[in-house]
Amino acid sequence: MSLDQNRLRLDQPSNDDPVVPRRGRGTELILLVFAVGISTFAYINVDLGALGEVPPDALAYMGTFAAVAGLAHIVIRIRAPYADPVILPIVVTLCGLGLAMLHRLDIADEAARANVQLTWMLLGAALFIVVLFFVRDHRILARYPYLAGLTGLVLLVLPLMPVIGHDIRGAQIWIRIGGMSFQPNEAAKIVLIIAFAGFLVQSRDALALAGRRFIGVDLPRARDLGPILIVWLTALGILTVQNDMGPSVLLFGSFVLLIYIATERISWIILGLLMMLGGAWAAYQLVSQVRPRFDLWLNPFDDPTNQIAQALFGLAYGGTIGTGLGQGYPDMIPIAESDFIGAALGEELGLAGLTAIILLYALLVSRGLRSALVLRDPFGKLLAAGLASSLMLQVFVVLGGVTKLIPMSGLTTPFLALGGSSLIMNWVLVALLIRLSDAARRPAPTEAPSYSDDAVTQVVRLR
Amino acid sequence: MNSPIRRVSAGCLLLVLALLVNITYIQAFWADELNARGDNRRVTIAEYARERGPILLADDTPVAVSREVDGDFKFRREYPEGALYAPLTGHYSYLYHRSAIERAQNDILSGEDDRLFVRRLIDLVTGEEPKGGAVKLTINPAAQQAAWDTLGNNKGAVVALDVRTGAILAMVTKPSYDPNPLASHSIREQREAWIEIHGDPENDIPADPDKPADNRAIAETLPPGSVFKLVTAAAALESGEYEPDSVVFGGAEYPLPLTNRTLPNQSGQACGSNDETTITNALRMSCNTAFADIGAELGDDALRDQAERFGFNSRPLTKDDMNAATSRFPDDPDAPQTVLSAIGQFDVTATPLQIAMVSAAIANGGVLMDPYVVQELRAPDLVSTIQQTEPEELSRAISPDTARRLTEMMVDVVENGTGANAQIPNIQVAGKTGTAQSAPERPPYAWFTSFAPADDPRVAVAVVIEDAPDTARSDIGGGRLAAPIAKAVMEAVLSS
Numbered sequence: 001m002s003l004d005q006n007r008l009r010l011d012q013p014s015n016d017d018p019v020v021p022r023r024g025r026g027t028e029l030i031l032l033v034f035a036v037g038i039s040t041f042a043y044i045n046v047d048l049g050a051l052g053e054v055p056p057d058a059l060a061y062m063g064t065f066a067a068v069a070g071l072a073h074i075v076i077r078i079r080a081p082y083a084d085p086v087i088l089p090i091v092v093t094l095c096g097l098g099l100a101m102l103h104r105l106d107i108a109d110e111a112a113r114a115n116v117q118l119t120w121m122l123l124g125a126a127l128f129i130v131v132l133f134f135v136r137d138h139r140i141l142a143r144y145p146y147l148a149g150l151t152g153l154v155l156l157v158l159p160l161m162p163v164i165g166h167d168i169r170g171a172q173i174w175i176r177i178g179g180m181s182f183q184p185n186e187a188a189k190i191v192l193i194i195a196f197a198g199f200l201v202q203s204r205d206a207l208a209l210a211g212r213r214f215i216g217v218d219l220p221r222a223r224d225l226g227p228i229l230i231v232w233l234t235a236l237g238i239l240t241v242q243n244d245m246g247p248s249v250l251l252f253g254s255f256v257l258l259i260y261i262a263t264e265r266i267s268w269i270i271l272g273l274l275m276m277l278g279g280a281w282a283a284y285q286l287v288s289q290v291r292p293r294f295d296l297w298l299n300p301f302d303d304p305t306n307q308i309a310q311a312l313f314g315l316a317y318g319g320t321i322g323t324g325l326g327q328g329y330p331d332m333i334p335i336a337e338s339d340f341i342g343a344a345l346g347e348e349l350g351l352a353g354l355t356a357i358i359l360l361y362a363l364l365v366s367r368g369l370r371s372a373l374v375l376r377d378p379f380g381k382l383l384a385a386g387l388a389s390s391l392m393l394q395v396f397v398v399l400g401g402v403t404k405l406i407p408m409s410g411l412t413t414p415f416l417a418l419g420g421s422s423l424i425m426n427w428v429l430v431a432l433l434i435r436l437s438d439a440a441r442r443p444a445p446t447e448a449p450s451y452s453d454d455a456v457t458q459v460v461r462l463r
Numbered sequence: 464m465n466s467p468i469r470r471v472s473a474g475c476l477l478l479v480l481a482l483l484v485n486i487t488y489i490q491a492f493w494a495d496e497l498n499a500r501g502d503n504r505r506v507t508i509a510e511y512a513r514e515r516g517p518i519l520l521a522d523d524t525p526v527a528v529s530r531e532v533d534g535d536f537k538f539r540r541e542y543p544e545g546a547l548y549a550p551l552t553g554h555y556s557y558l559y560h561r562s563a564i565e566r567a568q569n570d571i572l573s574g575e576d577d578r579l580f581v582r583r584l585i586d587l588v589t590g591e592e593p594k595g596g597a598v599k600l601t602i603n604p605a606a607q608q609a610a611w612d613t614l615g616n617n618k619g620a621v622v623a624l625d626v627r628t629g630a631i632l633a634m635v636t637k638p639s640y641d642p643n644p645l646a647s648h649s650i651r652e653q654r655e656a657w658i659e660i661h662g663d664p665e666n667d668i669p670a671d672p673d674k675p676a677d678n679r680a681i682a683e684t685l686p687p688g689s690v691f692k693l694v695t696a697a698a699a700l701e702s703g704e705y706e707p708d709s710v711v712f713g714g715a716e717y718p719l720p721l722t723n724r725t726l727p728n729q730s731g732q733a734c735g736s737n738d739e740t741t742i743t744n745a746l747r748m749s750c751n752t753a754f755a756d757i758g759a760e761l762g763d764d765a766l767r768d769q770a771e772r773f774g775f776n777s778r779p780l781t782k783d784d785m786n787a788a789t790s791r792f793p794d795d796p797d798a799p800q801t802v803l804s805a806i807g808q809f810d811v812t813a814t815p816l817q818i819a820m821v822s823a824a825i826a827n828g829g830v831l832m833d834p835y836v837v838q839e840l841r842a843p844d845l846v847s848t849i850q851q852t853e854p855e856e857l858s859r860a861i862s863p864d865t866a867r868r869l870t871e872m873m874v875d876v877v878e879n880g881t882g883a884n885a886q887i888p889n890i891q892v893a894g895k896t897g898t899a900q901s902a903p904e905r906p907p908y909a910w911f912t913s914f915a916p917a918d919d920p921r922v923a924v925a926v927v928i929e930d931a932p933d934t935a936r937s938d939i940g941g942g943r944l945a946a947p948i949a950k951a952v953m954e955a956v957l958s959s
Binding site: 319 | 469
């Protein structure tokens with residue numbers, strides 16, 4: 001951390017002593033070698049543990065991973081040379097661990113989901129490259145916040161449309177077009193965060209105005225409550241109609257955090273938490289899927305075959321160092337391949353492995369938040385902070401759910417869980433984080449004749 | 464905007480910490496409890512994937528082994544002798560858990576025991592497949608087989624003890640069950656075998672009325688009847704008020720105090736002339752009225768005290784965790800109840816093990832050794848010893864003097880009295896018969912307990928027969944039915 005701070009100080013423009021800042025591409029390359037290595041070894045380890053032999057396609061597997069990582073790395077070198085060097089290696093490692101666990105579950109269930117997921121990963125990496133090529137400056141995303149907001153809402157309600165809408169395990173969050181299933185809320189999440197950030201940059205001054213004081217907290221003015229109320233109602237609406245808690249929590253939570261960052265007023269957080277509790281209570285009363293999940297959280301052993309009990313048994317069986325890949329019984333956890341992949345990894349990699357995975361997420365999030373701190377434009381700051389904190393929220397909600405810290409709500413575990421829509425949209429999210437970190441670390445143009453004038457023009461151009 | 468971003472970062476850090484603390488709690492601290500839960504199938508499956516250690520007899524004959532088979536579960540538990548050793552081995556089942564030694568010594572057999580920790584660690588490093596340790600029992604196969612064969616079709620149980628150590632040499636119960644189908648990897652086969660024994664209340668299938676899974680030798684208490692007269696006689700001699708040739712009441716009937724009922728002798732006749740007899744005579748003839756009189760004179764406290772020094776009112780085999788039943792002498796009998804208790808009726812109940820303990824204490828100069836069935840625990844290499852059971856004194860039940868006199872009286876029972884069927888050529892046997900009434904509608908329980916050789920005792924035996932389908936009710940008696948079985952078991956032990 002101190003090294004980076006030094007580097008940030010070096011990044012500051014200095015007219016008399018131009019310093020070439022470190023780009024970190026070499027670091028990224030070395031870390032990627034490790035990431036590809038870990039992924040390949042995990043894959044080999046699964047077969048050694050479960051079948052006692054080295055998989056025949058281990059080299060091809062490593063080649064695929066190396067190709068994906070290498071291509072992404074080259075594109076970063078061209079399009080985002082100052083990007084944070086840690087982000088891509090973390091993502092590749094997480095994908096590798098997720099694929100290894102899916103392959104492991106495939107062996108147990110005699111399925112072939114890992115291949116499908118690998119294809120999705122290639123598609124995700126392709127989209128990553130597309131985003132880096134076409135979004136050359138993140139500020140173009142701020143141009144149409146209302147359009148983005150509308151797009152996000154349409155994506156959210158798509159699964160409720162007749163014909164294409166489709167429900168799996170009681171949650172109506174899928175659309176199916178031509179045999180392909182897709183969860184549009186994964187895309188909606190990113191589009192809506194972009195929309196929120198854009199909207200808040202425009203209206204944060206009004207939202208920051210104090211209204212009435214209540215128990216020492218300055219409440220916002222009633223008329224400014226409009227946006228948060230709309231999002232809150234939308235979130236509750238999705239929850240009620242689609243019967244799924246996760247996306248609502250994520251949507252609402254991200255928005256509250258963004259509005260807090262934009263206005264710097266803690267009252268929004270307090271208000272948000274109160275509304276979250278109110279929403280949870282209402283959902284407990286009204287939504288069919290919420291109450292059993294809550295009861296299951298409190299009494300997981302009433303039915304020892306249920307997910308939470310099996311996840312806990314799995315985690316306990318793995319213990320401190322885990323059973324080793326391929327040597328536990330993660331297939332006993334219902335839907336271990338998606339929502340509960342965290343528990344499956346915790347069983348076979350143990351407390352040590354699960355801690356490492358959580359720390360990888362933490363590092364990824366911290367890199368996003370660091371970009372938010374360093375970025376100079378408000379939209380970029382908001383977007384980086386929003387994407388990073390939404391990722392954190394998502395990880396907390398899903399991993400906290402499978403480990404009985406909080407009630408389980410349906411959300412995918414980013415990069416690990418089976419599911420193409422989630423995987424490719426998370427690659428898009430990472431592409432944006434790369435773009436933002438590149439902007440954050442890129443030295444400001446030093447040869448600009450009048451720095452302050454330029455800054456003003458930039459703000460004008462934002463609109 | 465930077466200060467709220469920093470606060471959000473701190474919030475994210477808190478979320479990460481919450482996740483880490485929670486998984487640390489689950490995987491490092493809660494894990495043992497979760498793994499020990501009965502509804503946790505993972506642990507069972509893992510257990511089946513590991514070679515479970517064998518259960519061995521005193522001569523290292525295995526009576527429970529794990530054999531590698533094809534299928535989801537790598538090893539199947541097999542019991543080569545089936546029903547013969549079922550009360551000892553118990554069963555090992557996926558659906559119906561475990562019983563007896565399979566349950567009590569599960570940690571050693573499965574290899575999970577803390578004492579095997581270092582070995583597991585070595586296995587982990589060397590990549591060796593972890594295995595379970597072995598449990599060696601005290602059982603003498605010849606004695607076990609002899610008891611099983613001579614019990615025949617009768618319903619009953621036999622226990623034989625090494626009088627000098629307390630080691631259990633034979634533990635037979637009939638009818639028994641075959642634990643093999645319960646260990647089957649076919650759920651259907653397990654279920655059918657279980658239902659055959661225990662019934663299925665959901666489908667109105669009744670349990671087997673003979674309760675073949677009950678261990679009659681140690682876990683079922685019955686009225687001991689006349690074999691309890693040994694305890695009463697011991698109490699009399701220990702009191703100092705009586706000698707073996709002391710003259711006691713010996714009439715045909717004893718009037719129960721506080722009632723207008725009388726207690727008759729089995730024969731209906733007096734035990735001596737002038738309604739008088741000696742204790743030696745009374746024991747030889749199993750005279751009810753004489754021991755009723757002695758019991759009335761001694762009182763319930765003296766009887767209870769003597770019974771407890773023989774092991775009544777405390778649970779045996781707790782070290783081996785074998786779920787043995789506690790034999791009882793009643794807490795607060797009134798005068799007529801005390802009289803009935805003195806001849807082993809009323810609420811006096813005993814297991815065959817308890818009756819064998821009475822004989823063993825008399826045989827061992829009055830010193831009662833704590834019975835045990837696990838001789839040794841061995842490491843997974845099946846050679847190195849983890850733990851060896853050292854014989855322990857349970858109590859000084861009677862003085863050596865009383866022991867010697869009782870032995871003489873019991874020899875007299877076998878040589879001249881009701882226990883003649885237990886005689887062994889060239890070896891002096893000491894014994895006592897018993898025929899206990901329980902309910903008017905069912906036949907009496909036939910008991911016999913003995914030890915041999917009387918001059919240098921090694922083995923004590925107790926036999927009970929609850930039901931003898933091939934014998935007429937009037938012929939059921941300890942001397943006739945049970946004594947030959949005791950004889951066979953003693954012979955088997957002495958010749959091995």
